[in-house]
Amino acid sequence: MAEARDFLDRHRRLFVLTGAGISTDSGIPDYRDRDGGWKGASPIQHQAFVNQLAKRRRYWARSMAGWPPVARARPNNGHEALARLGSAGRIGLLVTQNVDGLHQAAGSRATVDLHGRLDRVICLDCGTRLSRNRVQEMLIHANNGWLHDADAMRPDGDIELGDVDYDAFQVPDCPLCGGILKPDVVFFGGAVPKNRVERAWAGLRSADAVLVAGSSLMVWSGFRFVREAAARGLPIMAINRGRTRADELITHKLEDDCGRVLDAAID
Numbered sequence: 001m002a003e004a005r006d007f008l009d010r011h012r013r014l015f016v017l018t019g020a021g022i023s024t025d026s027g028i029p030d031y032r033d034r035d036g037g038w039k040g041a042s043p044i045q046h047q048a049f050v051n052q053l054a055k056r057r058r059y060w061a062r063s064m065a066g067w068p069p070v071a072r073a074r075p076n077n078g079h080e081a082l083a084r085l086g087s088a089g090r091i092g093l094l095v096t097q098n099v100d101g102l103h104q105a106a107g108s109r110a111t112v113d114l115h116g117r118l119d120r121v122i123c124l125d126c127g128t129r130l131s132r133n134r135v136q137e138m139l140i141h142a143n144n145g146w147l148h149d150a151d152a153m154r155p156d157g158d159i160e161l162g163d164v165d166y167d168a169f170q171v172p173d174c175p176l177c178g179g180i181l182k183p184d185v186v187f188f189g190g191a192v193p194k195n196r197v198e199r200a201w202a203g204l205r206s207a208d209a210v211l212v213a214g215s216s217l218m219v220w221s222g223f224r225f226v227r228e229a230a231a232r233g234l235p236i237m238a239i240n241r242g243r244t245r246a247d248e249l250i251t252h253k254l255e256d257d258c259g260r261v262l263d264a265a266i267d
Helices: 002-010 047-051 055-071 078-086 102-106 132-142 192-205 220-229 258-265
Strands: 015-020 091-096 111-115 115-123 129-131 181-185 209-213 236-238 253-254
Touching: 002 236, 002 253, 015 220, 047 258, 078 102, 091 192, 111 192, 111 236, 115 132, 115 220, 115 236, 129 132, 129 209, 129 220, 132 209, 192 220, 209 220, 220 236, 220 253, 236 258
Parallel strands: 015 091, 015 209, 091 111, 209 236, 236 253
Antiparallel strands: 115 129, 115 181
């Protein structure tokens, strides 16, 4: 804890980058093991979702069961510690790779949801946005008898259902134009919206140090900011269980539970 406290004391305007590891204490599992490999099946790819009805049926059937436990998740001490640090004016910008909205629920305000939010749905044809809860009602109405709540959880709300006939699942269309509805998140293989990336770069330019919490940095969308911070000579602290893609660039590495460390260090 002393190393974390010393780092926070010496750097007054942080660029914070968080990943799935900060939400595990809220009951949302992470994607990767300690070596950075996938723990289960790879998440759905953007092009597969857009171009293949069978993939959309499979995704929405699993998401219908997996969304409620994600929606019930609550911020943990790591989210709350960062919210306290932000309220004290010590965080220039918090960029999260998570899609669970728990930083905002804890009270963080200067945030960028790099990969979007799972509680929102967008029509790919007309751009209409709907709440995920409304789409959940549409899914349940169209698929009487299907599992629509579960105890299991994944970071993207996509859980395993076993051997089921996905061809029988009805995917609702956009109520305005009949277009394709998609969670307002960046699936693997998709592009992060330019405005989010530009806001994150601006936050990094004004920071005097970088704090990474709960991310293996295996995905380029987050790793690029740490790589640029290293190129600029900024101090970088990572709190993460297991290796990261940026281990050679990080100046301070703590292999520990990020929620526990942050809660103790930020008081």
